[in-house]
Structure formats: C-alpha cells, structure tokens
Amino acid sequence: MRKFLSTKALIGLALVLLVVGIAVLAPLFIPPERATQMVMTARLQPPSFDFLLGTDQLGRDLFARVMLGAQTSLTIAILAVGMSIVLGLPLGIISGYYGGRVDNVLMRLIDALLSFPILLLALTISAVLGPNLQNTIIAIGVAFTPFLARIVRGEALRIVQMPYVEAARSAGTRDGLMIVRHILPNVMPALIVQATISLAFAVLAEAALSFLGLGTQPPQASWGLMIQASRQFLDLAPWTALVPGTALAITILGLNLLGDVLRDVLDPRAR
Amino acid sequence: MVNQKEAAQPLLSIENLRVQFEGETGPIVGVKDVSFTVNPGETVCVVGESGSGKSVTSLSLLRLVEFGGGKIVSGRLYFRLDGGEATDLAQMPTERMIDLRGDRIGMIFQEPMTALNPVFTIGRQLTDGLRRHRKLSAAEADTRALELLKEVRLPEPERRLKQYPHELSGGMRQRVVIAMAMACRPQLLIADEPTTALDVTIQAEILGLIKRLKRELGMAVLFITHDMAVVAQLADRVVVMRHGEKVEEGPVERIFADPQAEYTKALLASVPKLGEMRGKPGPEPLRIPGQPEPVAPSPPTESATDRPLLSVNGLTTRFPVKGGILRRVVANLHAVESVSFELAHGETLALVGESGCGKSTTARSILRLVSPLSGDVVMDGQDILGLDPGELRRARRNMQMVFQDPFASLNPFMRLRKQVAEPMLNFGLAKGSELQDRIAFLFDRVGLPRDFMRRFPHELSGGQRQRVAIARALSVNPKLIIADEAVSALDVSVQAQVLNLLMELQAEFGLSYLFISHDMAVVERVSHRVGVMYLGRIVEIGSRADIFENPRHSYTRTLLAGVPIADVTQRTLKENAEFKPLPSPVFPVGQERPAPVYEEVSPGHLVLQND
Numbered sequence: 051m052r053k054f055l056s057t058k059a060l061i062g063l064a065l066v067l068l069v070v071g072i073a074v075l076a077p078l079f080i081p082p083e084r085a086t087q088m089v090m091t092a093r094l095q096p097p098s099f100d101f102l103l104g105t106d107q108l109g110r111d112l113f114a115r116v117m118l119g120a121q122t123s124l125t126i127a128i129l130a131v132g133m134s135i136v137l138g139l140p141l142g143i144i145s146g147y148y149g150g151r152v153d154n155v156l157m158r159l160i161d162a163l164l165s166f167p168i169l170l171l172a173l174t175i176s177a178v179l180g181p182n183l184q185n186t187i188i189a190i191g192v193a194f195t196p197f198l199a200r201i202v203r204g205e206a207l208r209i210v211q212m213p214y215v216e217a218a219r220s221a222g223t224r225d226g227l228m229i230v231r232h233i234l235p236n237v238m239p240a241l242i243v244q245a246t247i248s249l250a251f252a253v254l255a256e257a258a259l260s261f262l263g264l265g266t267q268p269p270q271a272s273w274g275l276m277i278q279a280s281r282q283f284l285d286l287a288p289w290t291a292l293v294p295g296t297a298l299a300i301t302i303l304g305l306n307l308l309g310d311v312l313r314d315v316l317d318p319r320a321r
Numbered sequence: 322m323v324n325q326k327e328a329a330q331p332l333l334s335i336e337n338l339r340v341q342f343e344g345e346t347g348p349i350v351g352v353k354d355v356s357f358t359v360n361p362g363e364t365v366c367v368v369g370e371s372g373s374g375k376s377v378t379s380l381s382l383l384r385l386v387e388f389g390g391g392k393i394v395s396g397r398l399y400f401r402l403d404g405g406e407a408t409d410l411a412q413m414p415t416e417r418m419i420d421l422r423g424d425r426i427g428m429i430f431q432e433p434m435t436a437l438n439p440v441f442t443i444g445r446q447l448t449d450g451l452r453r454h455r456k457l458s459a460a461e462a463d464t465r466a467l468e469l470l471k472e473v474r475l476p477e478p479e480r481r482l483k484q485y486p487h488e489l490s491g492g493m494r495q496r497v498v499i500a501m502a503m504a505c506r507p508q509l510l511i512a513d514e515p516t517t518a519l520d521v522t523i524q525a526e527i528l529g530l531i532k533r534l535k536r537e538l539g540m541a542v543l544f545i546t547h548d549m550a551v552v553a554q555l556a557d558r559v560v561v562m563r564h565g566e567k568v569e570e571g572p573v574e575r576i577f578a579d580p581q582a583e584y585t586k587a588l589l590a591s592v593p594k595l596g597e598m599r600g601k602p603g604p605e606p607l608r609i610p611g612q613p614e615p616v617a618p619s620p621p622t623e624s625a626t627d628r629p630l631l632s633v634n635g636l637t638t639r640f641p642v643k644g645g646i647l648r649r650v651v652a653n654l655h656a657v658e659s660v661s662f663e664l665a666h667g668e669t670l671a672l673v674g675e676s677g678c679g680k681s682t683t684a685r686s687i688l689r690l691v692s693p694l695s696g697d698v699v700m701d702g703q704d705i706l707g708l709d710p711g712e713l714r715r716a717r718r719n720m721q722m723v724f725q726d727p728f729a730s731l732n733p734f735m736r737l738r739k740q741v742a743e744p745m746l747n748f749g750l751a752k753g754s755e756l757q758d759r760i761a762f763l764f765d766r767v768g769l770p771r772d773f774m775r776r777f778p779h780e781l782s783g784g785q786r787q788r789v790a791i792a793r794a795l796s797v798n799p800k801l802i803i804a805d806e807a808v809s810a811l812d813v814s815v816q817a818q819v820l821n822l823l824m825e826l827q828a829e830f831g832l833s834y835l836f837i838s839h840d841m842a843v844v845e846r847v848s849h850r851v852g853v854m855y856l857g858r859i860v861e862i863g864s865r866a867d868i869f870e871n872p873r874h875s876y877t878r879t880l881l882a883g884v885p886i887a888d889v890t891q892r893t894l895k896e897n898a899e900f901k902p903l904p905s906p907v908f909p910v911g912q913e914r915p916a917p918v919y920e921e922v923s924p925g926h927l928v929l930q931n932d
Contacts, residue, residue, distance in 0.1 A: 213724035214732045214740075217793065220688050220722050221744035222714045231743070235734035318734060318777035 062307025069301045073124045076117040084114035086269040094287040104289045106279060110269075112293045119271035120297065126187055126265075126272070127252035131245055133191025138198030139241065143233055145199070146206025147225070157203070163196040169258050176264040186265045190255050194248055201244050205237045212236075239313045246309030250302040273298050330401060331358035332541050333382070333509060338396035338411075340377050340386055351377040351391055353565040359509065364535060364542040366552040366573070368588075369562035370812035371783075375545045378562070379511050382410060382543070383422050400426070403508070424454040427502030431514040433494035437486040443470075443497050444482035450504045469500040473530060474897075490903075492523035496530065503534060510535070513545045520675040520839065520903075525883040525894065528555060533896035547812065549592040550842070550887035553577060554894045561585050577889045586610050591817035592887045593842040599870060604669060604847045606821040609814070628702065629663035630800055630833050631687070636660045636696035638679075638686045642907055652907050656682040657693070658857035659917050664801070667827065669834040671844040673880070674854035675903060680837045683854070684803045687835070688720055689713060701800060718748055721794035725806035727786035731778040737789050738774035744797045763792040767822060784815030791822065795830070803835045808843060820847060841884045845869055850925075853877045855932075856906050858917055863926030873928040 089109035097104045103112040145156040163171065175189035209215060215232050223231070257274020259265030266272040273294040280290035340352040352374040359365045369375045380386040381393055382400075399407035402425060410418070422428075430436040437446060447469060448462035457465060463482070470478035473496040486494055495515060502510055512531065516524035532555060535542050544555060552559055556573040561582065569582040580586045590609045598605065608614070637658055644651040657679045664670045672680040686693040689705060698705040703716055721744075724730040731740055741760050745751050751759050764771050767788040778786055787807065794802050804823065808816040824847060826832055838844050844851060845865060852862040853876065861874040872878050886893060908914070919927040 213726060213730035216690055217722060217724065217730055217790070218732075218743060220690065220717050220720070221793065221797065222717055222747040223743060224714075224747070227747075231735065232732050236732070238734075316734075318779065 056311070058307055059311040062304050062309075062311060065300055065304025066308050069120060069124065069297075069304060072117055073120040076120060080114050080117055082118065084111055085118045085271045086110065094283060094290070096287070096289060103293045104287065106276070106290050107283055107287075112276075112290065115271040115276060116273065116293050116297050119273045119276060119294065122183075122266055122270065122272040123253050123256060123274060123298075124301070126183065126190065126256045127249045129187045130190035130194065130252045130256075131248045133187065134194035134198050134248065135241070135245060137191065137195040139202055139237075141195070142199040142202025143206050143229060143237065146203040147210055147229060147233055149207070149210070153203070156199075160196045160199050163192075164200070168193045168255065172255060172259055173262060173264060176259055181264045181267065183266065186256060186259055189259065189264075190252050193255070194252065198241075198244055198248065201240055202237055205240045206233055209233055209236045235316075238316055242309050242313045242316070246305045249305050250298070253298055253301070330407075331399075332361045332363075332401050333359040333543070334397075334399040334407065335378070335382075336397040336399070338378065338381060338398065339394045340374070340381055340391050341394050342389075342391050351386075351565055352381065354396070355562070355565075355567045356396075357560045357567065357570055359541050359543055361508070361541055362535070362539045364544060364555055364557045365560060366544045366546060366556035366558070367560045367562060368546055368549065368552050369568075370547055370588075370814065372564065373562040374565035375547075375562050376513055377565075379428075379513050379543060379545050382511060383426060383428060384410065384413075384415075384418050385422075385428075400509070420454070423450045423502070423507075424505045425507055426509045426511060427505070427507035429495075429498050429502050429510065429512040429515040432518050433491050433498055434486075434518070436498050437494055439486050441485075442482065443484055443486065443489070447482070447497070447501055447504060450501060454505045465504070466500075469504055470497070472503065472534070473497070473500045475500070491519055492526060495519060495523070495527050499527070499530060499534070503538070506538060507540060509541045509543060511543045511545070514547065515544075516551065517547070521841070522675065522879060522883040524551075525885070528885065529894055529896045531555070532894060536896075548885070549589060549813065550594075550885035553887045553889045554885045554892055561588070574889050577887075583610065587612075587814060589887070591814045593817075593820075593840075593846040594887045595842040595845060595881070595884050596869070596886065596891075598845045598865070600866075603849060604824055604827075604865075606824045607817045607846065609817055609821075612818070612821075630666045630668075630701055631664040631835070632697075632699045633663070633683075633687065634661045634697040634699075636683065636686055636693055636698065638682050638691060638693045650910055652909050655857045655906050655908055655914065657686060658914055659696070660854075660857075660859055661696075662852055662859065662862060664833050664835060666800070666833060667831045668850065669827065669836050669848045671836040671838060671848035671851045672854055672859075673838055673841060673844050673851060675839060675880075677903060677906065678854040679857040679906070680854050681805050684722070684805050684835060684837055688717060688722060688803065715748075718744075718797045719799050720801045720803065721797065721799040722803045722805060723787070723790050723794050723807040725809055727783045727790065727810060728778075730790050731786055733778055735777075736774070737776055737778065737781075740778075740789065741774075741793050741796055744793060748797055750797060759796070763796055766795070766826070767792045768818075782815075784811050784819060787811060787815075787819055788822070791819075791826070795826065798830075799832070801833045801835065803837070805837045806839070807836075809838065809840065816843070823847065841869075841881060842887075853880065856904065858929060858932070859927075860929040860932065861927065863923070867923065867926040871922075871926075873922055873926075 087110065092105050093109040094107055095101055095105040101111050106112055141156055145153045172189040172193040175192055176185055179185035179188065218228055218232055253274055256265050256272060257278050260272060260275040261278035266275050276294035277291060283290055336356050337354045338352055339354055341348040342351050355378060367375045367378060377386055377391060382398060393411050396411060398410040400410050401407045444463065444466055447466040451457045451462040451465055466482060467478055470481055475481055475493060475496050516527050519527060528551065531542065546552060559571060559573050559576045560567055561569040563584050568584045576585065580589055587610050591607060593607065638656050639653040640656055641650040642652040642654055643649065660683055662670060672683060674680050682691060685691045687698050693706060700716065701719060705716060708716055738760055741763055742756055745756060745759065760774060761771055764774060769785060769788050808819050811819060827834065836847055848865050850864050851868040852859045853868065855876045861868060861877045868877060872881055915931055918930045920930050921927055
C-alpha cells in the first residue's frame with residue numbers, strides 16, 4: 051500500500067478525479083447553451099472577467115466549452131479504448147497462445163488493418179456507419195484494435211515459453227485456465243501501459259474525425275474539435291489552442307501517472 | 322620478469338573498502354570494510370555465493386562500480402604502477418582511471434556472448450585498446466593483434482581478425498576477450514567468473530590458458546568465482562566472502578585442508594568432489610556441518626513385474642531449420658537421435674553432456690512438450706507417444722518436471738499456495754480442507770515455513786523457489802520427476818540442500834528421477850545410472866561406477882578430464898588443454914545418421930561403436 055500512496059500516485063489520482071469530476075458535474079452546473087452561444091462582438095477575446103478563459107472565433111465562451119467538452123472527449127476516449135481492449139485482448143492472446151496457423155491467419159488480418167492509416171480506417175468506418183457519437187467510438191475502437199492485439203500477442207508469445215507455463219501444462223492445466231491464470235495476469239502490465247497511451251491518442255483521433263466532419267457535430271463541444279478550430283487563429287488568439295490543449299495534457303498526465311501506479315499495484319513484485 | 326625486491330611489496334592492496342548502493346529505503350552496503358592484498362605474479366581467488374560482494378569488489382578496483390549505481394564510500398585501493406609508488410585508485414581522477422583501465426589492469430567478464438560488441442570485427446575490437454593506450458599505428462596494431470590471438474591459441478588467427486563475434490563459438494569468444502585484456506600486458510588481470518557460462522571442456526581450456534599466460538607474463542590474477550573446484554585448481558591464495566564481508570583469507574592449501582570459519586567449512590562440505598563417491602553403492606547425500614544428518618535413498622526397488630517404470634526406445638526429435646525466401650525447410654537440427662534407455666522404479670538416471678547435446682530436448686520429448694519424430698516412450702506400461710490430448714493430460718500426472726531457472730518457473734502473479742494447489746485441482750485430487758492440509762504437508766516436506774504459502778515468488782530466494790517448484794511437482798504424487806538442470810542455477814550451499822532434499826524425497830516416496838545436468842560431480846553424487854550424451858546420442862550408458870570408474874567412450878573420458886576437482890592435492894589443470902569443438906548438429910534434409918550400435922562391455926554398460 052505504501053507505494054500506492056506515493057506522491058506520484060496522489061497527483062495522478064487528483065488529476066484524473068478532477069477531470070472526471072468536471073466531465074460528470076459540468077453539465078449539471080453549466081447550461082449547454084453557454085457553450086454554443088455566440089457573441090459576435092466578443093470574438094477571439096483574451097481571458098477577461100467576463101470570459102474567464104477567453105472566447106473563440108465565434109465569440110463562444112471557452113471556459114464553458116472546455117468544461118462541457120470534457121464529457122464528450124472522455125466518453126469517446128474511454129469507450130473507444132475499452133472497445134479496442136475488448137477486441138484486441140482476446141485476439142492477441144489467442145494468437146500468441148495457440149501460435150501456428152491460428153496466429154498466422156489472425157496476424158495477417160491484423161496486418162491488413164494496420165496497413166491502413168488509422169485515420170483513414172476510422173474515417174471509412176465512420177462514413178459507412180454515419181456520423182454520430184456512437185459510430186465515432188466504434189470507428190476509433192476498431193482502428194486502435196490492431197496495435198493493442200499486436201502488443202498483447204508479443205507478450206503472450208513470450209509468456210507461453212516461460213517454464214511456469216510448461217510446468218502448468220505438464221501439471222494438466224487446460225487451455226482456458228491456463229489463459230486466465232497464467233497468461234492474462236502476466237499480459238496486464240504491458241496492456242495497461244498501452245491503454246493509457248491509447249487514451250491520449252483517442253482524444254486526438256476524435257479531434258481529427260470531428261475536423262473532417264465525422265466525429266462530434268458542431269456546435270457541440272469537444273476538446274479535439276476546439277484544438278482543430280484554433281489552428282487558424284494561433285497567432286491572433288493562442289489561448290484558443292492553449293485552453294483545450296492544457297485540458298488534454300492534464301488528463302493524459304493524470305492517466306499516465308495513474309497507469310504507472312496501477313501497473314505497480316497489480317504486479318506483486320513491485321509491492 | 323618480476324625481481325625479488327618488487328615481489329616483496331604487494332601489487333595491489335585493498336584497505337577497508339566499503340561500497341554502497343542507493344536503495345529505495347536508504348543506502349545498501351555491498352562491500353563492508355574488506356581488506357586484502359595481491360602480490361605480483363600471484364593468483365588470488367575471491368570466492369563466495371551470490372550477494373557476497375565479490376563482483377562488486379572487483380568492479381570497484383577499476384571504479385566500474387560507479388556505472389552500476391555504486392559508490393566507494395571509504396577505503397583505499399593502493400596499486401603499484403610499474404614498480405613505482407603505490408597510488409590510491411579510489412582517489413584517482415577519472416581521466417587517469419580511463420588510461421589505466423585495459424592498460425595496467427585488464428578485465429575479463431563472465432559472459433563471452435555480451436562482452437564483445439556484435440557490430441565490430443574481432444580485429445577492430447582488439448586494436449582499439451592498443452591504439453588508445455600504446456599509440457600504435459593501424460598496421461602495428463594489426464600485427465600485434467595477430468600475435469595476441471596466437472598467444473591465446475585461437476585456431477586460424479588471421480581469419481578471426483576479420484570475423485564478427487557471432488561467427489565464433491563461446492570458447493573462442495572468451496579467448497578473444499582474454500586477448501583483449503592481455504593486449505597491453507597488464508600488471509593485474511581481473512577475471513570475474515570467466516568460465517561460469519562455458520561448458521566444462523571449454524572451461525578447462527580457458528583456465529589452462531589463464532594459468533599459462535600468468536606464468537609466462539608474470540602478471541597477477543584476481544579471480545572471482547563461486548566454484549570451489551576452480552579455486553582448488555588455480556589459486557595461490559583464497560579470500561572467502563559472504564554478505565559483503567571477508568570471512569577468511571589464506572593460502573589455498575590451508576583453506577582446503579584446515580578451514581577456520583564455519584562458513585568456509587560449510588561451503589567446502591557442500592561441494593561435491595568428483596571421485597569421492599568411488600566404491601560407494603548408491604547415491605549419498607552431502608553432509609553439511611550445522612545441518613541435520615541427511616537420509617540416504619534406498620536402492621531401487623525391484624518391481625514385482627520386473628518392468629521398468631520408463632522405457633524409451635529409439636527416441637528421435639528434430640527441429641526444422643527454415644531458410645530462403647519461401648521459408649522452406651533447408652535442414653534439420655538433430656536434437657535427439659535414436660535415444661534408448663530404461664529407468665527403474667526408485668532409480669535415478671542422470672543424462673549428462675554439454676550444452677546443445679540434446680539432454681533437455683530428450684526430457685521435453687518424453688513429456689511431449691515437444692513432439693518427437695519417432696521412437697517409443699512407454700511409461701508404466703502406457704505408450705505416451707500414442708496418446709490423444711486428453712489421455713496425455715492424465716498420463717502427465719505421473720511425470721512432473723522441475724526446471725532450471727527458479728525465477729522463471731513460478732508465475733510471478735500467483736500466490737505460492739495456489740501454485741502448489743493448481744496441479745491437484747486440475748486432477749481433482751483434493752479439495753477444501755483436505756487440499757489445505759496437503760499443501761501444508763508439502764510445504765513442510767520441502768522445508769518451507771507454512772507462512773510462505775501466502776507469499777508471492779519474488780519474496781523468496783532462488784533456493785526457496787526451487788523448493789516450491791519441487792512441492793508443486795510432488796503434489797500429484799508422480800512416479801517420475803524430470804529434473805532439468807534443477808540445481809544448476811543455485812549457490813553451492815543451496816544446491817547441496819536441494820540435492821539432499823531430492824534424495825530424501827526419493828527415499829520417502831520411491832520416486833524415480835531423470836536427472837539432467839552438465840555437472841559431473843553433482844551427477845556422481847545423486848545417480849544410480851548415468852547416460853552420457855553427445856550430439857543428440859547416448860554415447861555411453863551404465864551404472865555410476867561404470868561411467869566414472871571405467872569410462873570407455875573417448876567423449877566420456879574427455880568430459881571427465883575437463884572437470885575441475887575441488888581438491889588442492891589433485892591439480893589436474895593442463896596449461897595446453899585442447900578439446901575438439903562440438904560439431905554442428907544441423908544436417909541437410911533427408912540425411913539419416915546410421916542407427917547407433919552399442920557394445921555391451923559389462924552387463925548394463927553400453928558404449929556407442931559407430932560415431
């Protein structure tokens with residue numbers, strides 16, 4: 051437990067709680083129209099008493115938008131990464147554990163998916179299914195699956211060759227139990243690291259999709275959308291990029307710190 | 322040559338060396354106030370088990386310990402440079418230290434596979450030091466490099482200079498590492514476990530080489546090892562270390578004949594000495610001072626049916642070597658070739674041989690952890706190779722395995738209780754309180770405290786983990802335990818305890834062991850019968866007395882000749898030892914090796930005739 055309560059862990063936990071708190075609570079306190087209300091006389095205003103974090107090119111309050119956008123961005127990122135785990139973990143484990151022909155077929159499939167640029171893949175899925183929140187999640191989730199499956203497979207391949215797996219096999223452990231007891235726990239450290247990194251990329255992927263008109267639909271706010279929109283005004287109004295960018299950085303920092311701690315807590319060797 | 326006046330003064334004098342490492346909870350002391358001296362032309366062996374601080378001491382001399390996070394906190398390291406005044410290496414500026422490393426003090430490391438840089442040629446690596454320290458021109462350095470390779474007796478030295486490390490065998494690489502260390506004619510050579518990773522015959526060559534170079538060049542050698550047998554063969558003086566402290570120091574004859582410290586006595590008693598089992602009928606546990614009197618296993622029980630427990634006939638396992646763009650099988654690695662033997666109830670059959678001889682693959686083929694190409698394996702009347710997966714799973718209950726690496730053979734994420742329980746649960750042998758009782762019994766039986774049951778593997782030492790692995794193997798009441806180098810990774814004192822445990826368990830449960838090892842002295846201790854493997858084949862098999870007292874096959878004799886004996890009065894080390902390198906076991910597709918023909922020189926003692 052000592053390690054779990056380290057400074058690193060506390061900072062990570064505080065940051066993640068802050069962001070999750072905002073995502074959950076912001077819609078209750080900030081009326082949604084605050085984020086969409088355009089004040090044409092106050093476009094690209096620097097932070098002031100009226101607009102705590104300034105306004106964007108349409109005169110919308112960035113404070114309201116970043117607070118309300120938290121929910122959209124986090125929901126998409128967490129569900130998309132969750133989906134890539136649900137798909138990629140079994141694929142990777144089966145591929146690495148059984149090897150041979152199963153592995154060959156599955157990995158060629160994964161390679162085929164990998165050969166598409168992530169964004170193009172997500173774009174295609176999103177375009178086919180139609181642009182809405184749910185489909186954005188599916189698109190990003192599927193696009194991220196091959197990376198996760200690859201990493202899990204690599205770990206599984208290594209673990210299958212460990213003497214403790216051979217010992218369990220000669221002690222009559224069946225495949226199902228072998229995977230649950232011996233392979234899965236040992237894959238977890240690598241999985242957690244990959245998942246936390248993926249969360250950051252998912253937020254950005256959502257932004258890219260939104261920019262292409264397939265992710266979050268304007269005027270609804272998401273961090274990614276805000277970052278994309280700020281591009282043209284970087285010299286005039288850098289805060290339009292800094293506000294959502296900082297929010298994203300805080301989230302990712304918190305998740306990474308927490309991910310490290312989670313990995314240590316799960317690993318009995320580090321306790 | 323060393324003159325008399327110089328010899329009177331020590332070349333190296335370590336005074337109260339103290340080295341600390343930064344730990345999470347504060348500094349950890351790696352070496353505690355160790356003092357000893359090395360005289361010119363003398364071989365001093367620092368011997369100790371893992372964690373004794375012997376390597377840290379040697380690394381401190383070159384101040385290399387700083388790269389591993391260590392710090393020389395106090396103490397003096399006086400080194401007499403070319404007969405001049407003694408300088409304190411601990412206080413020397415880093416720049417001068419760099420000049421000294423590889424010039425006046427040479428170092429040989431344990432792992433010849435990683436001590437050379439894989440992307441540079443041998444020649445380049447040899448000449449680097451010469452050009453740096455001796456300011457030789459490229460041509461001069463090349464000439465000198467060639468001389469050095471000749472000096473370490475590397476075959477075809479001209480060709481080697483242009484080769485890369487991966488093209489050389491382990492023994493040849495270690496010769497290159499020695500040549501590099503010798504390049505500038507150092508006054509002191511530090512050798513940190515230089516033969517631990519090598520096979521016995523190669524070890525004998527390398528030790529002989531070090532001995533010859535020391536004599537010819539008159540340099541001092543500081544030899545770090547865990548192996549008492551190597552100490553007995555090589556040392557002039559011995560420093561025994563434990564937990565970072567010096568336990569005892571003295572001339573090698575005195576240390577072996579009349580050890581003073583309890584620890585030294587226990588260490589010496591723990592080392593099996595080749596030849597000491599001569600004339601004894603069966604395996605015999607080691608007597609270790611301070612440990613309870615061990616129980617000797619009874620002779621193999623004569624089964625009523627007179628049927629061997631395990632009978633292996635013509636077992637052949639090959640691994641395809643793929644190559645080319647199409648990844649077609651271009652050759653086969655003949656790991657196991659027509660291996661046949663029988664193992665009786667309650668008997669220990671040892672398979673010995675050097676790395677790559679196929680002894681581990683034989684074991685794994687018997688359990689069908691790899692698929693053999695052909696042959697028969699009959700275990701307790703059941704044909705193992707003909708079983709379907711379900712039957713195989715049940716059959717494996719009678720055959721359990723203990724692996725070499727105690728760190729890798731337990732699942733790091735599982736509590737020990739669960740790991741020992743797993744085989745029993747798999748076969749539904751016990752549940753509830755019966756299961757708990759059985760686990761507790763097994764922990765008691767292998768000598769582990771019961772509160773270890775709730776622990777995770779990383780909380781245990783190597784020897785304790787190996788005990789857990791043995792408990793796990795025992796849990797299903799197997800008839801056969803295959804021990805694949807099960808004690809090789811352990812410290813000698815722990816090795817002795819685990820060996821004794823294995824013998825006790827054999828006496829108690831009537832177990833049969835297939836004991837796979839490269840260590841002839843250990844094999845002589847534990848086995849009833851011995852099979853010697855070479856290139857996938859058994860070249861000689863017979864009772865322990867047959868193999869050790871009357872070896873017939875030339876390879877068996879070579880193997881026995883290479884083993885260092887932990888006895889100062891029997892210095893068998895040859896300065897010019899040359900053994901045939903192991904040929905490759907890779908053969909073109911379709912090439913069959915002739916079936917082995919054995920001559921029975923006495924009942925049960927078979928010697929391969931055609932190889």
